[in-house]
Structure formats: structure tokens, C-alpha cells
Amino acid sequence: MRVAIAGFGTVGQGTAEVIAMRGDMFSRNYGEDVRIVLAMDSRSYAADPEGLDPLKLVETKKVTGRVGESTYASSRRLLSETDYDVLIEVSPTDIVTGGVGLDNIICALERGKDVVTVNKGPLALRFHELSELAEDNGCVLRFEGSVGGAMPIINLCTENLVGERIRSIRGIFNGTCNFILSRMDTGLPFEQALKEAQQLGYAETDPRNDIEGFDTACKVVILANSVFGRDVKFSDVSVTGITSVTDEAIALAADHNMVVRLIGEVSDTKLEVAPRLIPRGHALAISGTLNTAQILSDLAGPITVSGRGAGRIETASAILSDLLAIMDRRRGKSL
């Protein structure tokens, strides 16, 4: 199976590493190997129809800042001119326009190529259009890692729990905010907790996407569209971030044996991101950078999942699970 990787930052590199780590598993269990035939970052690319060495790509990127020596003018043209089976779209997220990621995904689906992505922008902005494009062209669009990183949620809800009527999902979908709020629980003021998150690499230099709740809002939109079959977009979400959470509010909550957590909530009628009071001991009262979600459904009742919401290899592990599902489907077709 020939894959093209669009975007070679942290997640793209992690994906290449995981493909290298699982080399033997692919051929042993799925009857074909996985070859990276194209890897592109924002400026350069490397291509080889016989397959590139995944670890060499990572090394090259680390040393030179570029994944390859060749440059390209249009990623769309580059993708169009490459023979591949699956596009792994992990270029930087643009939640305003969808950016180059949106172009890449459309380009792949139009050609009937399967797509695995964790790019939240295109999914939050144009989910139904992309799903229809995939269906019309007989291919699949998978995006397990776009919500909750390594925490199983999308495929769990849409495949394992496909027989359930899911009433609501409430969760912590941003590890950065949860880290900051957890540190504030120990008495640290917001600004200091944020600085600590930045020093540890949990928060960006410009942290607004996380702390204003925008990232969580994207994930809530993806869940609403994919799990609840709704047709909503980013601007439909009622969003309150954590910048207005005061030290006094945290202290007052603690007096009542509660913590404040940034909760994303989605149901057939709700679409909301806001700081909420959560009783200590509750499944959503977790501390640190983990993500967690409570799925409430009619037959199974409440199901809670948690896992690492971010990380190079963790996010790549979600991409791997989607890749394997696609390999399973290909094998089924060829039987």
C-alpha cells in the first residue's frame, strides 16, 4: 500500500516512525507492505515510487529542516501527479479557511484515494462535503486522531457502538487547558500556570487556540457531525475559554470539593465549550494532560474513556489504527 504524507511536522514524523516500527506487522498480518511514496512539508518534498526510508526522512527533516531536496509550487499538482493509495494529511491546522490541508484532502478524495487525517480545520469546516466526496468516489475518510489523540473515541462511537443511540458526549479534549487548570488547583495563578505549560511544551507561544477554547470547539464540531450526524460548523459552537477562570473561582470550587475543568459537550441539541464545576472523584475531574470523555447511550448507559490527547507517537498511533482499518477493507475487497 502506497501512502503519501502531507505535512511533516511532529505528527508526520511520528507517523513515519510508526510505519517503520510496524514494517513486519503490515506484511505479516495484511499481506502487503506500507511504502511512503511521497512525503511533503510546506516547502519541500521527497518522492520515490519504490518507497522512501521512513527514518531517513525523519533524520533529514531534523537535520535540514526540510523533508526533501525538491521544491514544489502547488501541493495539489504534486499530489495529483503522484501514484499513491492513501493520503495521510497532517499538515498544520487552519480553522479559518481549512488551509492547504483542505485542498489536499479534496484532491485525494476526488481521485478516489482513501484519506487518514488528524487535521481539525478541514473536518470542522467541511465535514459533510468531505464525507459525501468520499462516498461518491468509493473511498473512506478516517480521522480517529483528530479528537482526543490516542484516546479511542471516533471509531469507538461510530463502529463499536454503532448500535447505540448516543445521547451525549461530554469531555476534556484539550490537555493544555487541563494542565493549566490542574496547576491552578494547587494554588498557582493562571499566568504562572500558563507559563509553566509553555515551558514544558504543552502550550504554544501564542496559546489562544487552546485557552480560548477554539481547539476544544473544533473537536466538539467533529463529534457533532460524525457521531451525531448533525450539520454544524465552528461558528455554531457556544465557546467560553479558560482565560476568565479566576484564582478565586478555583478556590471557591475547592471549598465545595469541586474542580473547574474546560468541558466540551455535544448532543442532538447542545454544542458547547465552557469551564464547568466538576465534583472531585467524578470521571471528568482528572488532572494533568490526559483527555477523557463520557459517552452516554441508551443501551450501554455511561461509558468513559481516557488517554493521551496529544504527542508525536500517541497521535500517530491513532493514524495507525485508521491505516489498519483501511488495509482490512482493501484485503476484504481483494478476497
Place this chain on the structure above:
Amino acid sequence: MRVAIAGFGTVGQGTAEVIAMRGDMFSRNYGEDVRIVLAMDSRSYAADPEGLDPLKLVETKKVTGRVGESTYASSRRLLSETDYDVLIEVSPTDIVTGGVGLDNIICALERGKDVVTVNKGPLALRFHELSELAEDNGCVLRFEGSVGGAMPIINLCTENLVGERIRSIRGIFNGTCNFILSRMDTGLPFEQALKEAQQLGYAETDPRNDIEGFDTACKVVILANSVFGRDVKFSDVSVTGITSVTDEAIALAADHNMVVRLIGEVSDTKLEVAPRLIPRGHALAISGTLNTAQILSDLAGPITVSGRGAGRIETASAILSDLLAIMDRRRGKSL
């Protein structure tokens, strides 16, 4: 799709109810209906190649104590003489011999019929033999509900996380024990907590299967064989139940901000059931009747799941998820 239900106690009745509830979904999403062509309990049966009314079966069982008016001498012969596609095996568990459930499953697999079961006895005693029988006959054996009830665990590990190298699973797999230990946390002595569990219907009149850890041991064996590919049986598990947990031990644990929980643990080298000290706030320190499991794998890191470990509809919901996976497979084959 024609199903035969063997066993018409709580779970069998719940399954019939769920099949009735999802009638429209089957035909709409999978292109075929689900007809119960045979329902049998230990003494009687009802059969109709055109399909029995699921809710009438439940009603009949409740009113008369029998699922049908006909009686049978050999369940094996009855199953052999019935035309069906999938056997739902939910007869009472026998963890010593496998009981009639083992016979029924073998009988179905030998004829190439798919099997969905939550019957722990046959799975804990003869897992690999049954898996091979299924493979040799081109059919599938699914058993999501056998561990953790509605908590997703088996299919999560063997399907969603199939690309992971799972290092270990540690969990609370028996809601009865967890309820008793949770009550002991509040100062109740063991005997009184057990009595309360019995009054609430969480514990059997003969509670040994739960409190001696045998039920948890069965689940640990099922996980070892199915998720870890080991070849172990019930007698290989090192089992300590909760009868030796004293009020003093609980109080001492509380002094150190810990609780005692009955933990099942399985890895490539471990196979153990024992009461363990768990720090408060830890994912395994849950109270009440929920089940929970921590899956540790090489790429995703730690993933925690929790859900209702028992219950008529909850267990049936796990059976439903397996049934739908089988319908998906049938649809794939017919395309």
C-alpha cells in the same frame, strides 16, 4: 439473518428486547432483518422459521417460567435440526465443565454458524479450540460482553487497537466485589456489605463465584487468550478473593489515602487476581458497581475505559455490537 438464542435468563431476555428495539435499524442499515427462529431455555423451546415475536417470548418466560411450550431432550440435536445463521449463546455459565453452553457453541461452529456469546465458562476453558473451530469452518466467534459487560474491552483491544503491542491490562471486572469494597470504605463490615449487595440483587445467594475471585479469574483468562494470544486456563490464574480483606486493612489503607480493590491483571507473564491497594484519585479507585480497565500499550500509552459490567440491557448491548459486526461481515461478503 436468523438467530437462535440458547439460554433465556436475564441476558437472553435482554437480547430479545434489544432485537425488538432495533428492528428498524437492522433492515435500514444492514439490508436484512434479524429474526429469532429459535429460543431455548433449560427446559423448553419455541421455534418458528419465519421468526418469533421477541417481546412475546419475554412475556411468556415471565408468566410461565418457560420460553415455549415444547420440550427437548438434547439441545445439541435441537440446534442441529434448526436452520439459523447466528447462535447467541447465553445459557448459565459453568466454569468447571463448560456445561451445555460449550456443547452449543461447538455444535454451531462445527456447522459453520457464527456465534456470539457472553458465556465465560466455554471461553475460559477452551478458547483456542473454539477459535480454531471457527476459523476452520469460516465463521466467527465473538464475545465482547463476556468481560466487562457494556464496557468496551475485547473488540477495542483486538480491533481498534490491533496495531498496538498491548503490554498489560489491569482492571476491576467484578461489580459485586467492587460494590462490597466500596461499602467497606464507608466503615461497613464485610458481612454487612455482602448482605446489602445480596439485598440489592448485586450478589447471588451463593456469592462465592464473585467474592472468591473466580468470576474475575475467568475474565482474566479470556483477556489473556484473546488479547495476548496466550494459551492459559482457569487453573493457571493466581486467585485471591476479597473474603480475607479485613475491616482493619480497609481502615489502614484509608489512613494512607488508599482504597482496596479487587484487581485482575494480565500481561505476557502475569495472570493474577488479588485485592490491591490503589491510591485515591487513581483510575482504578472507582466506587460502586462499574467495571474499569487500564490498557497499557507501546504507542498509545495508557488508555482507560469504564462502563457497566452487568445488567440485562447493558450486557445485551455488547451482544448487539457483536451481532452488528457479523451483519457487516455478511454484507461485505454479499457485495
